[in-house]
Amino acid sequence: xxxxxxxxxxxxxxxxxxxxxxxxxxxxTAVATAVEAIQSxxxxxxxxxxLDLGLPDLDGSDVLTMxxxxxxxxxxxxxxxxxxxxxxxxxxxxADDYLVKPFSAAHAMARVRAVLRRTxxxxxxxxxxxxxxxxxxxxxxxxxxxxxxxxxxxxEFDLLLALAARAGEVVSKAQLxxxxxxxxxxxxxxxxxxxxxxxxxxxxxxxxxxxxLHSVRGVGVKLxxxxxxxxxxxEQP
Ligand code: CA
Numbered sequence: 690x691x692x693x694x695x696x697x698x699x700x701x702x703x704x705x706x707x708x709x710x711x712x713x714x715x716x717x718t719a720v721a722t723a724v725e726a727i728q729s730x731x732x733x734x735x736x737x738x739x740l741d742l743g744l745p746d747l748d749g750s751d752v753l754t755m756x757x758x759x760x761x762x763x764x765x766x767x768x769x770x771x772x773x774x775x776x777x778x779x780x781x782x783x784a785d786d787y788l789v790k791p792f793s794a795a796h797a798m799a800r801v802r803a804v805l806r807r808t809x810x811x812x813x814x815x816x817x818x819x820x821x822x823x824x825x826x827x828x829x830x831x832x833x834x835x836x837x838x839x840x841x842x843x844x845e846f847d848l849l850l851a852l853a854a855r856a857g858e859v860v861s862k863a864q865l866x867x868x869x870x871x872x873x874x875x876x877x878x879x880x881x882x883x884x885x886x887x888x889x890x891x892x893x894x895x896x897x898x899x900x901x902l903h904s905v906r907g908v909g910v911k912l913x914x915x916x917x918x919x920x921x922x923x924e925q926p
Contacts (some may be wrong), residue, residue, distance in 0.1 A: 690863050690874055691801060693737035695719040695751070696726040697767070698744050703916030706739070709794020714874050715801070715864075718848075723747035727755055730762065736864075737801050738764045750779060757783040763804045767792065800866060821853040823892075823901060825853045832890065837898075844869060846887050848881075852902070853913040861909040885910060 693710055697703040698721045707719045718733050720726050723746045723789040730738065731777065738756065742749030743788040753764060766787040767781050776787050785804045788797060830846055832839045851868045852860055863874035870880060872907045885902060894900040900915035 690716050690861065691735065691737065691805065692716045692718070693801060694726065694729050694733060694737045695745065696721075696723070696738065696749070697724065698743040699741070702741075702785060705880055706794050706797065710798060713794060713798045714796065721745075723749075723752045723755075726752055730760060735762060736861075738762055738803060739788075739797060739801070740764055742766060742768045750782065753779065753782055753784055764800075765797070765800050765804055767797075775815070798817060803875070804863075805864065806867060806871075818850075818856065820853060820856050820901065820912055823914075824852075825850055827851045839891050841888070841891060844884055845891065848884050848888060849912075852910065857914045859905045859909045859911045 694925065695706055695717050701869065703719050703721065707717045712716045712775065715800050718729050718735065719728040720729055721865065723744045731746045736830060740749050741747060744752065749766065766784045767790060768776065768787055769790040770787045779787065786800050804824060816827065823832065825832045827850060832841060832846065832849055846870045848865060851865055865881045866874055889895060889902055892901050895904065901912055901917055902910055903913060904910050
């Protein structure tokens with residue numbers, strides 16, 4: 690599920706967007722002031738922020754500056770100002786996208802998904818990823834464990850690559866579904882689980898005895914280097 694922090698001081702707009710985005714499967718935390726937004730950002734760790742520019746306590750562009758001082762969370766600006774110079778300034782200041790008011794929840798959700806797709810695939814072309822003995826090479830689309838090549842389907846490779854791109858971080862199943870399959874999260878989708886279990890088998894591990902792929906219940910899964918086996922003891926002569 691995508692966790693959205695909605696910052697909007699207009700009561701009716703806030704209520705309508707909260708309901709609409711929730712209906713589309715997002716988990717929405719809605720606040721009306723900049724101070725609450727900064728607090729929620731630290732406490733709730735949203736996946737994305739939808740930020741109104743005209744707030745009662747601080748201007749949204751100042752909020753954006755404060756957010757960027759501490760966080761890389763994607764920010765989509767909601768603006769009534771259809772002013773190109775202002776929009777360019779905000780994008781330069783670290784906003785990821787913008788919506789001109791009035792906009793629907795469906796439109797906002799589409800932008801949120803697009804922003805998440807862009808911001809969660811930081812791997813460029815042929816950059817290899819090394820996680821313990823596992824080496825993933827996007828250019829040749831191969832993965833090896835201790836030099837032995839894994840036989841992976843296209844989606845298994847894409848899934849492994851999506852996890853490798855954020856190695857050490859817990860990646861939600863909704864995120865994986867969006868990144869690898871380009872699909873919205875329906876809440877009960879088994880696609881990711883099924884492919885994870887296939888990937889585990891090929892990595893020679895199980896969910897009960899994980900090495901590389903660690904599930905975090907209710908949150909997602911992360912790719913980490915296995916805890917190394919104990920150093921072999923030197924035999925006494
Ligand atoms: Ca406002």
